[in-house]
Amino acid sequence: MELDRELLKRIQAIFSEFTPQKLTRNPCIVEAEQVVRMIKEKQPFVILDIRTPLEQEFIAPRLKDTLYIPMHELFKEENLEKLPKDRTIIVLCHTDRRATAVVIALRLLGFGNTFVLKDGIKGLAERIGKDIYRELL
Template identity: 45%
Template sequence: MRKYVASVLLVLGFVGFSQAVDQELVKKYDRMFSQFTQENLAKSPCRVTPKQVVEMIKKGEDVVLLDIRTDAEASIVGLTYKNSMHIPMDKLFNPENLKKIPRDKKVIVICHSGARAIAATFALRSAGFDNVYALKGGIAGLADYVTPKTTLGIK
């Protein structure tokens, strides 16, 4: 009898677990990620290297650096480039924050290592922001690349 009760509880536990999946959220993610086919990704590269960002700035391109790290991360090491803005990833899709993201300039999304930036970039692109790019390697990669030699010519 104990084995029977244990088996029933085990089955009910699995059924309860499988029903705990948020199906509406799964549908939203499916719609978002279904756009990222090989063909679409090849047509629209969305990553830039630290070297490319520095070259854009040197050339005087109107580029915005969007830091999506947490407030705590940004308070320790922050961006001081004149065209930078900070919107933490968990607040990025608030309507008032989306309005702050320029649509007429290149926007480079930056996090610590690049992982959150690529996810945020994919999400922003799927929402219609075609001008956003993720910084490969994040702020850590940028810090490794930036030296007096590489930034020569930046005012």
């Protein structure tokens, strides 16, 4: 296998930004309990749900007041323009794997106030309890 050296340089430049010092100063993960507290305190933030339509239909429905843009459509210019630049964005998927990749890309694009919901919507439902979770639907 021959490496694409130009692509490798670009990838290296991207990931060199994620130093331990930078990640410690500006962690990219929020816990379910933090999100519930932010909702109760009416803090200005947006939940960005990047799950597929099938995931929403069969696994867990959308939360209230959520911006829904599936991951495969998010990086179109018209969809990026829908993201607020002046508020925190919490990205969620089913667990948190895809959300992590999306947060890395969004931060590189200048959305520095972007965070992953740890364990995704699945973890949210498990960790905060059914009653509170139902209030969010």
